[in-house]
Amino acid sequence: MAAIMKSKLMVFTSIFIALLLIYLLSPTQKFTKKNIEVNSITFREYRDVIKRNCSSCHDYYLEMSEEQWVESNLVTPSSPAQSRVYSAIRGSNVGGDEDMPPKKSISKDDLETVKTWIHDLKKYSNKFSISKKEHLEIKFSKNKELTPIEVFERCFIQIAGKRPSRRDPLYKKVKQDQLKPSKACLLALQESSFLAENRNISKDTSQSIRDNFHRFFTSWYSNYSYYRAGATFLTHDIHPRDSSALLMSYVLWKNKPFKDILLTEGTLQAIRKSNSKNNTHLFFESPLEIREFEQYRYGDTKKKGLSRNWSPKWLPRGEIVDIVKKESFQKTPWYVNRDMNVFLFKSPLTLDKDLVGANTTQAYILNNMGRDPGEINNGGLVIPRTWSRKVLNDFLCRDLPAVRIEDTVKYVQRDSKIKFRSKSSCMQCHTTIDPMAGVIRNSQAVYTSSAGDSSIHIRYFKVSEPKSNNLLTDVDRKFHLRPPTGRFIYRNNNGNLIDQEFNNIHELNKIIISSDDFYQCATKKVLYYMTGIDINLEDNIFNKDLDKRSTYLLSVLKDLSEKFKKSGDMKLLIYDIINTDLYQQEDFGGLR
Numbered sequence: 001m002a003a004i005m006k007s008k009l010m011v012f013t014s015i016f017i018a019l020l021l022i023y024l025l026s027p028t029q030k031f032t033k034k035n036i037e038v039n040s041i042t043f044r045e046y047r048d049v050i051k052r053n054c055s056s057c058h059d060y061y062l063e064m065s066e067e068q069w070v071e072s073n074l075v076t077p078s079s080p081a082q083s084r085v086y087s088a089i090r091g092s093n094v095g096g097d098e099d100m101p102p103k104k105s106i107s108k109d110d111l112e113t114v115k116t117w118i119h120d121l122k123k124y125s126n127k128f129s130i131s132k133k134e135h136l137e138i139k140f141s142k143n144k145e146l147t148p149i150e151v152f153e154r155c156f157i158q159i160a161g162k163r164p165s166r167r168d169p170l171y172k173k174v175k176q177d178q179l180k181p182s183k184a185c186l187l188a189l190q191e192s193s194f195l196a197e198n199r200n201i202s203k204d205t206s207q208s209i210r211d212n213f214h215r216f217f218t219s220w221y222s223n224y225s226y227y228r229a230g231a232t233f234l235t236h237d238i239h240p241r242d243s244s245a246l247l248m249s250y251v252l253w254k255n256k257p258f259k260d261i262l263l264t265e266g267t268l269q270a271i272r273k274s275n276s277k278n279n280t281h282l283f284f285e286s287p288l289e290i291r292e293f294e295q296y297r298y299g300d301t302k303k304k305g306l307s308r309n310w311s312p313k314w315l316p317r318g319e320i321v322d323i324v325k326k327e328s329f330q331k332t333p334w335y336v337n338r339d340m341n342v343f344l345f346k347s348p349l350t351l352d353k354d355l356v357g358a359n360t361t362q363a364y365i366l367n368n369m370g371r372d373p374g375e376i377n378n379g380g381l382v383i384p385r386t387w388s389r390k391v392l393n394d395f396l397c398r399d400l401p402a403v404r405i406e407d408t409v410k411y412v413q414r415d416s417k418i419k420f421r422s423k424s425s426c427m428q429c430h431t432t433i434d435p436m437a438g439v440i441r442n443s444q445a446v447y448t449s450s451a452g453d454s455s456i457h458i459r460y461f462k463v464s465e466p467k468s469n470n471l472l473t474d475v476d477r478k479f480h481l482r483p484p485t486g487r488f489i490y491r492n493n494n495g496n497l498i499d500q501e502f503n504n505i506h507e508l509n510k511i512i513i514s515s516d517d518f519y520q521c522a523t524k525k526v527l528y529y530m531t532g533i534d535i536n537l538e539d540n541i542f543n544k545d546l547d548k549r550s551t552y553l554l555s556v557l558k559d560l561s562e563k564f565k566k567s568g569d570m571k572l573l574i575y576d577i578i579n580t581d582l583y584q585q586e587d588f589g590g591l592r
Contacts, residue, residue: 040066046117049110053089053101070121073404077121082406086114087424138552144586149174152181155578158530159185160205161212169200182578189571193253194322207319210253214320216529217245221364221394235366235455237314238330238351243361244394246270250323257568258522262357262395262509269326274318298332300344301451308334310448312351312455329353332448335459337374342450349446351457356505359391362458365443373445373456377437379472379479380418384440388433392490395512397521397537401428402490404539407497411489417474431489435471438486439505441479491539492517516561523561523573530577531588556582 043066050061069075069085076082089106146154152174156164164171170188173179179187184200191198192206201209221244240246246268251260299307313330335349336342354361370386377383392398408427420426442461447454465481473479483503488511490498498515502508512518520537528534535553560580564573582589 040120042113042117042120045113049106049113053106053110057101066121073406075118075121076406078119080115080118082409083118084405084424086111086118087409089114138548138589140581140585140589144589146584146586148177148181151578151584152184154583155181155185155530155574156188159189159212159574160208162205162208168205173200182575185578186571186575189574193255207321210249210320213252214242214245214249217248218242220248220525221245221358221367235457238312238455239363239366239457240270240315241363241367243268243354243363244358246320246323247358247361249320252570254323255569258519258564258570259513259568262359262513263506265356265506267326267329267352267354267361268323270316270320271322271324272316272318273321274316296449296455297451298448299334299450300336300342301449302342306334306344307449307451326352335457336447336450337444338372339447339450339454343374345446345459349448349457349459351448351455357509359387359395359509360440360505365440365458366445366456369440369443369445371445373447376444377441377480379438379441379470379476380474383434383437383479384443385430385433385437387440388436391436391512392432395521396490396515396517397524398490398517399538400432402432402539403428403497404491407431407489407491407499411472413472416472421472421474435487435489436508439484439502439508441482441484444480488512493520493537493539495539516558516565519565520557520561522570523557523564526570526573527557527560527577530574531583533582533588556580 047062050058055062070077074083074085080086089101089111149171152171153164156170166172166175170179170184174181174184188201188205188209190196191201192209196206198206247264248261250256250264250268251258256264296310296312297307298310301307310332330351331348332351333346333348335345335347337345352362358364365384365387368387368390369384371377371382371384375382389400392400392402405424405428408424408431411431412424412427413421416422420430442463444459444461445456446459447456461480463481463483465478467483467485468476468479470476471487476482484505485501485503486508488498488500488502488508492498492515494516498511500511502511517537524535524537533553535550535557560573560576563576564570567573577583
């Protein structure tokens with residue numbers, strides 16, 4: 001009897017457990033947050049559409065909650081037109097940017113279901129605004145904290161490229177607790193300015209500091225091979241390849257605000273000191289080569305009587321002892337468009353004149369324009385968009401894309417014959433770099449001659465046509481003759497969209513320097529030089545899931561850059577870095 005009762009009890013218990021599991025796992029049971037979200041009627045219907053049409057390739061879509069759809073930027077609440085998923089499935093034939101699903105178009109009823117659900121998401125419109133994260137503090141070990149003299153030795157080696165002598169006044173003052181190490185290194189920097197009075201460091205040390213920082217600034221700009229370097233070796237002995245770094249040294253050692261690296265007009269010239277005459281050129285080493293190429297030609301050397309001899313002035317070599325504004329420039333009476341299918345221009349070409357700031361020196365444009373000599377910008381396929389990409393990277397530390405997919409909506413051109421202009425996925429990069437490139441539309445790379453011993457330079461077309469209202473044209477044969485206008489379209493590191501028109505390079509550069517990103521980028525580079533810690537900068541929508549280390553480092557960088565933006569003085573930025581707990585740890589807090 002007892003066995004029968006026990007058996008019945010087990011059966012009853014099993015049935016109860018089974019029923020309980022069915023109840024808990026049923027789609028109508030509000031058991032988890034995810035199931036609560038699925039219980040939305042419109043979301044349930046939307047999931048059915050995705051399951052039928054998309055899940056065979058995108059099965060992970062079925063695991064996403066409503067919040068995750070919004071957070072992923074695949075959906076913009078209340079706006080189907082700005083929602084990436086809707087733009088993809090509606091089809092390119094009716095204004096979408098993709099043709100999904102690829103083999104069979106989605107039905108009108110299913111499209112309407114998707115639209116209804118997106119409109120129903122208005123409850124999320126303000127829910128996912130990006131808020132500023134709390135700064136997380138990291139406590140460092142006292143055992144690994146450097147002594148003041150060790151901090152001074154570290155920073156002095158970094159700024160001067162050599163160890164301090166124990167006889168140096170600054171070393172003695174730090175050792176005797178008369179100066180903080182950060183203040184001692186700041187004094188060394190300040191006394192390295194041109195014409196500064198040397199009280200605590202020798203002239204040799206101030207020269208070492210200037211030389212060391214000039215090498216550091218040179219590393220900020222990664223492209224140092226002119227576009228046709230193998231065929232234009234003479235260029236390297238006429239153009240200072242370090243012209244952008246030269247502008248940075250000028251700003252630092254002339255005690256000018258950092259923003260002037262993009263606002264200084266005209267061309268700079270390094271005054272150099274050397275104990276020997278410059279008889280060696282970058283591409284000519286042997287005496288035979290120097291004799292053979294002592295006389296150069298300008299013009300069309302492929303045709304008799306259309307070229308002449310000329311002797312260029314060589315760049316000076318040696319230590320930089322001053323930087324001044326250049327007043328005279330080299331010219332050739334004739335020049336050519338390229339070395340093949342040559343067209344001869346019988347008009348003067350200025351060889352070594354710059355525009356405004358470190359991003360429009362001749363060397364910077366030649367290294368980064370990405371166009372063949374002789375090519376004329378037409379606003380479509382042929383524009384110097386590589387230059388735009390490099391400016392974003394060099395001065396804002398940002399890679400492409402620099403906008404969100406929803407920012408491209410009004411710039412996608414469905415009827416464009418240029419394929420990348422009709423796709424929002426492509427325009428996520430081109431929305432930024434194409435309109436930005438309009439600022440150097442008047443530039444063209446040309447040669448001094450059609451011979452192999454040529455040099456490459458920038459020719460600037462005179463503006464002779466009116467401004468066009470068409471920001472992104474397929475082909476405009478007068479594009480290179482129009483004013484250098486454009487738009488700067490960019491999501492900054494705080495996630496805010498900048499969409500601003502400019503009329504020239506000066507206005508574009510003013511937009512760039514007004515941003516926090518400009519100072520954060522410079523801070524990132526100096527911090528990396530002094531600590532070896534590299535911090536990623538990007539639209540903060542991608543920073544929501546940073547770990548504690550990354551969040552702390554980003555907060556340190558932002559604090560430093562805010563002070564830097566206020567002072568505009570890189571010497572004070574370095575001083576502030578030395579004062580951080582991070583810098584004064586033996587191993588930089590183990591955060592490298």
